[in-house]
Amino acid sequence: xxxxxxxxxxxxISIILSFILSLYLRFDLRLNxxxxxxxxxxxxxxxxxxxxxxxxxxxxxxxxxxxxxxCGIILDGIVYSTFVYIMFxxxxxxxxxxxLTLFYFVVFSIVFQMLDxxxxxxxxxxxxxxxxxxxxxxxxxxxxxxxxxILHRLSDNKEVGINIxxxxxxxxxxxxxxxxxxxxxxxxxxxxxxxxxxVFIASKVDDINEIINICLNKYxxxxxxxxxxxxxNLPSEIEIIDDIALTKVKDIYISGAEGKLKRIMDIVLSLIxxxxxxxxxxxIAIIIKLDSPGPVFFxxxxxxxxxxxxxxxxxxxxxxxxxxxxxxxxxxxxAIRDEYLKNHKLKDDPRITRVGKFLRKTSLxxxxxxxxxxxxxxxxxxxxxxxxREIPDCGSYIKYLWRVPPGITGLWQISGRSDVDFEGxxxxxxxxxxxxxxxLDINILFKTIPAVLKKDGAY
Numbered sequence: 449x450x451x452x453x454x455x456x457x458x459x460x461i462s463i464i465l466s467f468i469l470s471l472y473l474r475f476d477l478r479l480n481x482x483x484x485x486x487x488x489x490x491x492x493x494x495x496x497x498x499x500x501x502x503x504x505x506x507x508x509x510x511x512x513x514x515x516x517x518x519c520g521i522i523l524d525g526i527v528y529s530t531f532v533y534i535m536f537x538x539x540x541x542x543x544x545x546x547x548l549t550l551f552y553f554v555v556f557s558i559v560f561q562m563l564d565x566x567x568x569x570x571x572x573x574x575x576x577x578x579x580x581x582x583x584x585x586x587x588x589x590x591x592x593x594x595x596x597x598i599l600h601r602l603s604d605n606k607e608v609g610i611n612i613x614x615x616x617x618x619x620x621x622x623x624x625x626x627x628x629x630x631x632x633x634x635x636x637x638x639x640x641x642x643x644x645x646x647v648f649i650a651s652k653v654d655d656i657n658e659i660i661n662i663c664l665n666k667y668x669x670x671x672x673x674x675x676x677x678x679x680x681n682l683p684s685e686i687e688i689i690d691d692i693a694l695t696k697v698k699d700i701y702i703s704g705a706e707g708k709l710k711r712i713m714d715i716v717l718s719l720i721x722x723x724x725x726x727x728x729x730x731x732i733a734i735i736i737k738l739d740s741p742g743p744v745f746f747x748x749x750x751x752x753x754x755x756x757x758x759x760x761x762x763x764x765x766x767x768x769x770x771x772x773x774x775x776x777x778x779x780x781x782x783a784i785r786d787e788y789l790k791n792h793k794l795k796d797d798p799r800i801t802r803v804g805k806f807l808r809k810t811s812l813x814x815x816x817x818x819x820x821x822x823x824x825x826x827x828x829x830x831x832x833x834x835x836x837r838e839i840p841d842c843g844s845y846i847k848y849l850w851r852v853p854p855g856i857t858g859l860w861q862i863s864g865r866s867d868v869d870f871e872g873x874x875x876x877x878x879x880x881x882x883x884x885x886x887x888l889d890i891n892i893l894f895k896t897i898p899a900v901l902k903k904d905g906a907y
Contacts, residue, residue: 451572451581452508458564459499459507466556467491474549483544490533490545497529498557504706504886514688515565522561528887530554569607576609586644587615587626588635588659589651595673596624598692599648605690613642617653635659639666648673660697664851670697698882706886713889714828718821725815732763732812739803742768745816750833755850758825760833761816765804766797773799811900817856829889830855831877838870845874848881857896 468477475481505521506513530550537543575581591599603612614629616638630638632655638644639662646669649656663670671687672695687696733744746764749757767773774797778785800808807813820826826833833854839846859876860868868876880888 451568451575454571455565455568456499456503456508458568459502459561460495462560462564463495463498463557464491466553466560469556470549470552473552474546482546486542486544490537493533493536494526494529494553497532498525501525501528504709515569516688518565519562522558522565526554526557526561572609573607576606582609582611583645584642585610585612585646585648586635586638586642587612588617588632588647588649588656589653590615590617590619590621590623590628591650591673595650598673599650600625602690602692608690610646612648613644615650617651632659636662639663639668644668646671661847664697671695672697709886710827710889711824713886714821717828717893718818721818722822725818728812729815732807732815735803736764740767740801749836750854751836751839751850752825752833753850753853757836758820760826761819763807763813763816765801765807765813766799767801811861814856821856825853827853827855829857829892831858831880832860832873841870842874845878849874849877852881852884857892859892862892862895862899 471477471479471482471487502508502521502525505524507518507521507525537545572581587599599612602608603610612626614627615623616630616632616635617628618632620628632653635658639647647659647663649670649672653659660670662668672684684695685698687694736744742764744764746762746766747759748762750760752758804813817826821828830853831849834842834846834849842849859880860873863876
């Protein structure tokens with residue numbers, strides 16, 4: 449039986465025990481005093497939501513997670529699941545669940561789940577001591593004595609559960625306690641051969657960005673030991689392991705279980721939107737055809753996940769020879785050219801049709817991108833889908849922008865839209881990537897509607 453399954457089982461037992469204890473304190477288990485069917489439904493709803501939240505936040509697959517991080521996830525799980533339950537019960541007008549019982553239930557669930565994590569940690573440590581469930585770790589670079597001491601401490605602590613298999617480096621020479629198992633060029637093959645779960649960067653080495661990209665592509669955690677190398681250009685966070693503060697390259701992939709949930713949400717909400725908005729699609733198509741000659745839809749190459757190009761769909765809001773008009777306009781008007789170079793948009797764009805102005809002001813021109821979402825080329829929420837010609841202006845941001853699917857809406861769209869310059873959009877997109885969670889997506893979706901209705905910064 450895996451430690452992940454044991455942890456999951458203990459969480460289920462903890463929540464059920466909390467529920468029973470709450471009923472005992474409030475009603476002395478006299479079930480004739482309550483609506484039994486609704487109380488059972490309450491348990492099922494909160495239990496299911498709580499376990500799903502813990503699962504999506506990595507409670508059952510991150511062995512290096514500290515106890516305090518686990519406590520934070522437990523709090524998130526029970527608070528969010530209870531909040532959703534309360535909203536649902538008010539929505540269906542069923543509020544017969546005792547508020548005092550619910551309070552007991554929440555408190556006991558938090559306490560019992562934290563206690564069960566202590567028990568699971570003890571079981572896990574016992575398995576580590578016998579050599580079971582250890583995570584293989586690769587050391588990158590030849591460490592000095594100071595770094596070596598930190599590595600020995602982490603490796604010797606059976607509560608951490610790591611097995612440092614050796615190090616790779618272009619330098620020769622022995623290292624106390626660890627064998628050199630290859631050069632830097634061998635990184636990818638060694639990672640695959642030994643099923644590496646984490647990489648410790650122990651010294652400054654060449655081609656480190658290439659190795660980090662390999663790790664991120666394979667969902668392998670990357671830690672910097674002490675002053676391994678300059679991380680100013682990398683999104684990072686501090687993680688405490690065995691009371692040692694390690695700098696960890698932030699997981700800037702929308703991946704794993706949460707990534708699957710994001711994709712499911714995209715599909716479900718897109719299908720619902722298409723059904724509800726289909727009459728509006730038809731009306732807009734007719735108006736576009738009546739307003740100016742040309743097709744209803746406009747397609748344009750945009751940069752998607754992993755740097756691939758795709759055709760983004762929009763309702764046509766410009767005249768047919770838009771690019772020629774733009775080049776001529778920029779050539780004749782230096783001030784306008786400066787505005788375009790700064791914002792990559794024009795406030796008074798001569799290419800936009802009468803209907804196009806309304807569509808852009810209300811963001812209705814972007815509705816067809818729902819079909820891009822269904823095809824998996826975009827997401828409902830994400831960074832702006834950038835044009836191919838904008839790649840040079842994205843600079844060092846581009847390698848991170850390519851790691852997530854672009855979105856119809858995002859932080860930029862709810863924070864001023866076209867009033868934000870190009871550099872500001874890039875920074876907002878990076879902020880989204882570095883802080884992504886499914887809850888952030890939901891928050892942005894809710895804020896998008898009032899932002900569109902206000903029409904701030906839209907042109």
